[in-house]
Amino acid sequence: MRVYSLRSTSTPSFSAIFNGNNNNNQQKFMDAVPSSISRPRAMSIKCGARFRPCIDIHKGKVKQIVGSTLQDLKEGGSSLVTNFESDKSAAEYASLYKEDGLTGGHVIMLGADPLSKSAATEALHAYPGGLQVGGGINADNALSYIEEGASHVIVTSYVFNNGQMDLQRLKYLVRIVGKQRLVLDLSCRKKEGKYTIVTDRWQKFTDVCLDQKILDFLALYADEFLVHGVDVEGKKLGIDEELVTLLGRHSPIPATYAGGVTVMSDLETIKVAGMERVDVTVGSALDIFGGNLAYKDVVAWHTQQKALTV
Secondary structure, three states: OOOOOOOOOOOHHHHHHHHOOOOOHHHHHHHOOOOOOOOOOOOOOOOOEEOOOEEEEEEEEEEEEEEHHHOOOOOOOOOOOEEOOOOOOHHHHHHHHHHOOOEEEEEEEEOOHHHHHHHHHHHHHEEEEOOOEEOOOOOOOOOHHHOOOOOOEEEEEOOOOEEEEHHHHHHHHHHHOOOOHEEEEEEEEEEEEEEEEEEEOOOOEEEEEEHHHHHHHHOOOOEEEEEEOOOOOOOOOOOOOOHHHHHHOOOOOOOOEEEEOOHHHHHHHHHHHHOOOEEEEOOOOOOHHHEEOOHHHHHHHHHHHHHHHH
16 A cells, blocks of 8 residues: 655644635645645646436435435434435446446445445445445545445545544545545535535535635545535535536536536536536436436436547
8 A cells, every 4th residue: 555755744724724814824734735646737637527426325225315404313303305215226226337337426325324334335346446435434444445346435524524624634544545546525505605515414514615725725635526516415406507617617626516407408507617527416316216317318418428528
């Protein structure tokens, strides 16, 4: 396992740097970047939007849930809103995506229960190297999921801890799995007019707002970003076009948007608003998850986008 050298073992707080005006502190913070990580060039990623499939797992079952209603509920709690529960296993969905040549999709464990972990592992075994995995990922278990077949691990709450960015944890994850296998989940909600990263089943706001400076900095540590528009996710009310535009303009590494896709025209809207630089995940709207949007049509759109970039 490759270990990255670090130039500094202590850094000023994330909030103090990015919310303040201390240029010296900003330079110290940037100097803490692992020496083997190359700084991505702005707007350097290849154009061509594509479809990224998903498998959401709750208590071992493939489900589509309104994510903003997912909480640590007591048994029998009624707040959870479930759009769909499948009779097919996570591994069956993984096999479908493999058959259709769809890469870069994500498996998300909506809970750390043993049944969900087992189902996620079976999906990774069914499509080795073709899926990313997230949900409860931390420094202790990240490498084990890579060894089980995940192409990347997806991390949110471990890095954005107690409402703040924990840079030491982020650097440690990079040392363990490598920048090239790390996806940062920057799912966000609007707060006081700004897109603010949320954690812990999207219930807790952090002090980190998405903008060009934050995206540039975090891109030094991650291979990709995954961003759910939490205010529209799972509700089939349309996409958050403003958020897609922000990602298209400012993300220097591949970014995938999820949330609100309902009809085929939403895919084209994301393609245009994201400047053909933002990929898209579709969940509850797909017919394979009980919706009205034909999965085969979305796959055909994806194939067409690939042909256009050749």
